[in-house]
Amino acid sequence: MMFRRVFFVLLTLLVYSQSAFSLVVAETTLGELPTFKETASTSPHDILLNAEFKQSLYRESQDFATPAYWHKLVFPKAISPSSAPSLVLGMNYYVIEHLDFYLFHGDQLHAHWTRGALQDWQGDTDHYDGIWIPITLSNDASTTLLIRKQGNSPLLTPFKLLSNQEAANQKENKLLFWVFVISSLLILLTHNFFVFILLRQPGFVYYLCLNVVVLVALSVITGFSRWIFSETISQWIIQNLFTIFGLGTWILYRFSVQFLKEVNIPSPHSLIYKYGDAVFILFLILTQLIPVKASASLFAAIEAFLLITCSYWGIQAYKKGFIAVRFYLFSWFVLMAGSILNTFIFWKILPINLFTESIFPISSLLQLLGFAFAFADKANHIEHKRQLQALTDIATGLPNRTYYFDRLPEEINQIGKNHPKLALIMIELTSHLKISQAFGPAKADSALCEVILNIHQEAIKMDGILPLPLPNKKQKKLIRFTAKNIVLISTTPDLIKQQIQHIQKTLDQPTIVDKVLFRHQYKIGSALYPSQGGNLDKLYQNVLIASNSVTYSSGHWAPFTSKLKSNHAHQLRLITLLTDDIRQEKLYFEIQPQIHLADNRIVGGEILIRWHNEHLGQVSPAEFIPLAEQTGLIYKLTDMLLEKVFQWSSSNPSALTAQTLSINISALDLVQEDFSERVENLLHRHNLPANKFTIEITETSIFQNSAIVDHNVKKLHSAGFKLAIDDFGVGYSSMQNLVSLATDELKIDQFFVMNLIADSQSQTLCRSMINLSKELNIISVAEGIESEEVLKLLQAWQCQVGQGYHLHRPMSPAKYLMLLEEKDQPLSPPTNRA
Template sequence: MTANPLLFCLFILAQLSALNAFGSDSYTPSVIPTFKEMAPISAEDAVLSDEFNDDLYAESQHFSENAYWHKLTFPKNIEQENTKTLYLTLSYYIIERLDFYVFHDDKLVAQWSRGALQDWGKDSRQYDGIWIPITLSNQHSTSLLIRKQGSHPLLTPIKLMDSSTATNQKAQKLIFWTFIISTLSILLIYNVFLFALLKQPGFIYYLGLNLIIFISLSTITGFNRWIFSQTFSQWITTNLFVVFGLGAWALFRFSIHFLKDIQIPAPDSLIKRYGDGLFVAFLLATQVFSVKTFALLFAFIEVLLFFMCIAWGLKAYNKGFTPVRFYLFSWFFLLTGSILNTLIFWKILPITPATEAIFPIACILQLLGFAFAFADKAKQMERDRRIQALTDLATHLPNRTYYFDKLPAQLEKQGLTNQKLALVMIDLTNHQTLSQAFGPAKADAAMCEIILKVHQQTMTMDGLLPFSLSNKNAMKIIRMTTKKIVFISTMPDRLKTQIQHIQDTLDHPTLVNKVHFRHQYKIGSALYPSQGTDLDKLYQHALIAKDSVTYSSGNWVPFTDNLKNNHAHQLRLITLLTEDIQHDVLYFDIQPQVDLSTNEITGGEVLIRWHNDHVGQVSPGEFIPLAEQTGLIYKLTDKLLESVFLWASQHPRALHTQRLSINISALDLLQDNFAKHTLDRLSKYQLAANKFTIEITETSIFQNNALVHHNVKQLHQAGFKLAIDDFGVGYSSMQNLVALETDELKIDRFFIMNLLDDTQSQILCRNMIDLSKALHITSVAEGIESEGILQLLKSWHCQVGQGYHLYRPMSPIDYLTLLDKTVPPLSTPINRA
């Protein structure tokens, strides 16, 4: 279908070119007697001059600022009684000054000005082009003088014909150029509509290029006087090579935009960086050098553009960019036509009806080619959109849509629906931490880098299912979210080995902002079809397994039915917790803290509690992590602070000589204005900040966060003391001592409970106490459950202790009662289950 318009266009052009050929009655002189004007001379003197000779004619056809006179002589018309009129016409219309004089013997009988920079007067026949009537006298010899002056070359071919032939030629030429201009306009309008649909970037350059082609073509052929004013036509003639240069630059810029999707030319290439400068230099040269010089420069630019555009097109086609086929077609014909037209300008090719038609035909073919190119690119864009809908833009890996929409059909097509498979999910859990530390852009880049490393690793592994895309690329992992990827093993019996290879890649440090950073991750897997008969269920079970990963379980947990039951239980707890937070169901206990040197109660730790009507008492170790995972922790902390401050304001004796320690999540410190809201609430109840210690679980904190530092600084300045809870477990403990400007270090019960039997725990615990002394911060041992442990801690000069051997957690009322009593012996602690 696409070939039919092209064949039709070529057929019509061939017919019109044939019609444009001169009839048998036309005559074309090959050499005309010429002389060079060395000083101003009148036509009357010139017609009588004997300096005309054939040798100067060739010189007059090249670049020169001199004026040349040409003379054609016709004998008396003695064969006919009536006078006979011949018509002279030219094919080249950009000679600046061109004057015609008709003499009968030495008498001037008619004259015309037809130069490109001359005023043709009110002669309406100017719109027919240059048609000079020569009336032959039957009594006198007739002479035609032609004076040519200008920086542009050429004059010939001069054609002479009789009246009937001239009339036919005028009509045929009018038909030819009307067809050319109409076709150019229609194709250009069609391409504009295509652009409006495609929103093709850089089309403004293409539109400008074709406008310049239209103006240049009209000027070269003299058609400009049909459509432009005389003033504009003369300006174009004077600055013709400026117009040519702008057209070449528009072609250059459009080519870059048309091919930029596939990065041709390369962003760092010399032509991309300095190409615009080359055209600026050419435009400046047109204002400095002679026409001949910048005509040579433009010829060089034409050839350079020809080979450059062809090379770019072939390179793009090799990359699979199919619309470039018609790009090559269009630029080949346009630049070939332009170069051949330049050869005519340089008199290397003669002006004939065939060569005259080359550039117009090339322009039409260029527009026609780009009409197909735009249509082809529309198809390419649609294919790209389909691929983009199935791929991750950052890594070009298959995405979530591919997994759920395309993968089932692929499994069925490959006959894998009855084969045993294993879905493996990898969750890079430190994305939020990286975002807080380095910003989201660098965090995303770090995620992409490690995911692509995993992708490279999987491409070398056997037993993994390849995922085919429509562009024929095959991958072995799917990026489901920013931080989750999955792959499918076709050899579940080798799953452990396959995951180990992946872990080796994940465990390798990544350089983020000049810091070596080790990614944290969780891996879950589920078997097909035993643990999921479709991809949706398989994904769900792998997700449950991944979420079940703990520090004690390692990084990988395979799915089991028990995990599914636990997951359902956790979902129910989250629902119930959300409701109970809203209804203020949660409450708090207080566990007294004792000065180990005096046995006096120095304060108490506030411990949040939850008793639900449906599931009973729920341990903080179970619901606090769920609250952190789901974002409920912020409301939970808010409710706890409100409750504690309200209670403390109602019972001021609780803070008379003692302090209260309140646990918060490290995530709270990552909340904007957390410190301000806490201080506002404290002021509301008219409490002193120095009566409270904020305890932070250190395993969630990241020490280099500016928001954390800001909140910590405000809390410190107000008088709060800060403690690191569960010190020694998790990671970054030493760094957090500095980051949080810690006032108190709580040694985790994990080390305390084994003090009597475990030498390593003794060494670590004692070192942590010594570290506290060296840093001038308070050491607090939690989980003291025997007299032996208590005495050992006292011997190491641990400052504060808490635990069941001292006091169990108790209600706020019991805590107040305890404070009103004398401190009881440590061997008979007050117990409350």
């Protein structure tokens, strides 16, 4: 807003100053003058008396040329003998290196003025206010004015003859106009310097340099350089004017590259991006080597090319939604139009007059103001982009978790009157880990984004889904809450079943991952607003409860209910109490003996974790172990169990004399980098042999084969531990785990063992697993032996080790020691498992 106010104030003053400049009385404009081309150095007297002036040479004298040219103006003697009347010759100043005026009365030199850019003006002007030559007419003879021009710059005409009063008026108004332009540029430069200090935007330094170059160029072209710079600097700038112009054009190029970098324009791989700087450096070198006319031609070509190129860049950036480029384009058109028109004046395509003389300074000022607006717009664009990035997911462009909590409440409040009831639907894509293991994380992320965007496309087509406006004015209908959780808001809860079915059709479509068709697994939960959640935090919590209750046997969608809430509350209480009891080490262990089935000898025992809580009583491991894995408590639980088992074993070495102990851990423990080192250090602290312990990994846990797991397995094996897979056959990737863990034991799950008598399929599978153990030369252990018939069947198949209620029940460590001390170790009487 501040920039716009400055713009309108300056524009108003500019119009006023131009009007003032135009308010002059009538003047006489001289046409083509008699011209003489100097071929050898000669004096003004000789030129006056002997030179042959031809009007046909006038046009040649106005071009870029190195020879000196003379022009002659002849005035008759004054009519009035009482006083010699006077006129004033006015002309435009366009950097003419050597310019001399000789006034003759008859054949006598009356006055001499030097007004060349590289000449000493002999101190006859207090300050520059244009080129004004006073012509006093003689009463006795004719008056002749000779004008000598030498240099590579064109002498721009027409010449004007004015009365003294007319000249005074034009001097004053012209001075007003140029002081305004130069002052405006200085003010703008100062202002922009402080803006640069505050913003520090990339590219702004080029804008500041452009301010300086424009100020220098205008001051030289108009002659104001004599006010701003010393004589030496001013003359150096004049001698290298096209170098200055080329430097300004290069700065414009660099400014454009930096300004449009936000939208990757131009492409870093484009030729102009790679070689643009080299082209401008070459031009700057050439300006020192080639004639001025050639430099002017080359500069005009570069101007035209840069105008076309940068205009194209700006249009492409605007198409990409970079709104700040609108003032950039405006500035380019204004600047380049002014520069080209000013070049046309040099080439005499346009006449020099009051209007054309002001084109370049006005365009320069307007383009600088335009670029200032462009930077202000860019700052706003960057701020909007920052807000957009904070509210959206980078990979998909969808609203994110921050949007859900910060912006979504506002949207719901706005539509609350029309839609008092809403429903939150959450989709959890649960197959991401499997895709990562199979194809790598990059392809897994790509596949996940693809299915999310497909769902979003379907949601856009659906009625009754709340649109979600973003800061860039675009609307979405899906929120990516986490990497694998997406949510949408239904404004028609009565139709939620149909909406979810529509989404499921998209989810059930296979995705191609690395040329393999893959079907995503997912869970969907929903909750009603406001009846099942008065705010979005509570609503999402209840949706999570609903989603977590989904089992693949029951379907993919579960709406939130009060019963689910009660179950969830119970789980939360379990987690809280388990955390406290683990911290206080209140959990304990029992041991279930393991029997060598060939001779009924106790060869070891399995450590079984137990939890008795003062509020809940006895809690089954099947209930608290999965919760411990979900919440991360499993790590502390494993550490506590290992400490208790190793401490007891150290205190009771007889338990390891001829037997071993098997300790269950979670597969999640193996994913910890330092797990094997911690176990080994704990074992050494208690001075125990590792070969007396078997580490059992529950095969029903999702096993992630990785370098960390491989490291832990090798370290445990090298330390002397045996490894076993527990509950084999009911989990994931069983054969893969056999190889990855270099398994010493294979424990056949009780699900198969308990059904051996009645189920022929269980017999086949169980017998196959025993044979597999033989082939792999590992120990087979059958769990859940609860009858004599099952025992005899396993013995017949040559299963090596067994455990179960028919053999021995789990018992306290003390009873286990007593059992080992008995010479005749009887089996438990047959009984049904409680």
